[in-house]
Amino acid sequence: MTHISHAPLRVALLGEFSAGKSTLANLLLGRTQSPVRVTATQMPPLWYTFGDAAPLRILDDDTEEALPEDAAHSVPVEGTKAVKVASDAAILARFDLFDMPGSSDPNMAPDTWDRLMPQVDIAIWCTPATQAWRQSEAALWDAMPAALQHRSMLLLTRIDKVSTTDRKRVLQRVRSETADQFRHVLPVALLSAQAPLEQCEASGLSEVMTALEDLCTHAEPFKAPPRQPDRPTRDESAPCVRPLITNPRRVSTLGTVPKHRRRTTDANALI
Ligand SMILES: Nc1nc2c(ncn2[C@@H]2O[C@H](COP(=O)(O)OP(=O)(O)O)[C@@H](O)[C@H]2O)c(=O)[nH]1
Ligand SMILES: [Mg+2]
Structure with missing residues (x-):
């Protein structure tokens, strides 16, 4: 039996289809491990964890099935809770990473999120800046526990597709609409x-x-994670003190989100 609850911290990449979740996963991992797609495809949640074990299919009943090395991305969604992929990517020494299916994906089993979200410590929600923070996204995030909201960030991806003059406006609108619902x-x-x-x-x-x-510094894992004998190399005693990246190019002070809160509909959600 496997329970997706043993990692010191679990970071989930959330958002609708094509928001940039897998692109971000690959940037964080420093390699192309998540398939980046331009068309909707059925993918179960991909669970990246530190190590060198063979990929595993975690079934709905928490049993595991070993997968051939090259089969991690061709697992049927039906009956699959997650596909666990071990990697020696440096970032995984800090946290496990979940590249989730799109929240709007009609192919996603309705309880996929329900099963995994209670075990997530930090969420990174990706929303395309060109149609940022649709009502469907806001409705899903509203339903998440406040504790998770306060340990999460919202990324306006594809900001390169928004004119420089509109960038400030879309950022202000989304910050206003999501006040207190994201830390960043x-x-x-x-x-x-x-x-x-x-x-x-x-x-x-x-x-x-x-x-x-x-x-990571502010998040406490929901549950005290038991030490895993099969993961001896992860420094679980101090998972949040080392820098996430060894050579950050620039460090900035982040503004706080405004207190005022406003909600728009999908119709006026474009910038
Ligand atoms: N221009 C631009 N394209 C992006 C950005 N992020 C992702 N994409 C593209 O959007 C498409 C979908 O990205 P993907 O990571 O597969 O989205 P996912 O469905 O959320 O996992 C790919 O073609 C990416 O190259 C971004 O910030 N700017
Ligand atoms: Mg993806």
Whole structure:
């Protein structure tokens, strides 16, 4: 029996289809492990954890099935709670990472989120800046426990697709609408983050990493995690004191979200 509850911290990437979750997962992992897709596809949650074990399919009843090395991305969604992929990516020494299916994905089993969300310590919600924070997203996030909301951040991805003049406006609107529901609300251009250094500087990823560090520092795991004998290399005694990235390009002080709260409908959610 496997319970997805043993990691010191569990970070979930949430949001609707094509919001940039898998792109961000790959940036955090420092390698392409999550499939980045332009069309809707059925994917169970991908659970990245530190180690070198073979991939596992975690079934709905928590039993495990070993998978061939190359089969992690071709597992049927039906009956699958998550696919657990071990990796030696540095970031996984700090937390386990869940690349979740899109919240709007009609192929996603309705209880996929219900089963995993209670075991998530930190959420990073990705919303495309071009149609940021739709009513469907707000409704889902409203239903999340306040404790999780306060340990989470909202990323306005695809900020590169918004004109410079509109960026401030969309950021202000979303910060206002989500007041007190996220600890950080930040814009990011995830594709630029893969580009040469000058564009990386402008991508916003450095601020995202600083905010993630802050979330890790302030987040206490929901449940005291028992030590896992099969994971001896993770420093579980001090999971949040080392920097998330060894060479952050820029560190900034993050503003607080405004107290005022306003809600718009999908119709006027565009910038
Ligand atoms: N221009 C731009 N494209 C992005 C950004 N983030 C993701 N994309 C693209 O959006 C598409 C969907 O990304 P993906 O990570 O698969 O989204 P997911 O469905 O949320 O996992 C891919 O073609 C990405 O290259 C961004 O910040 N800017
Ligand atoms: Mg994806």
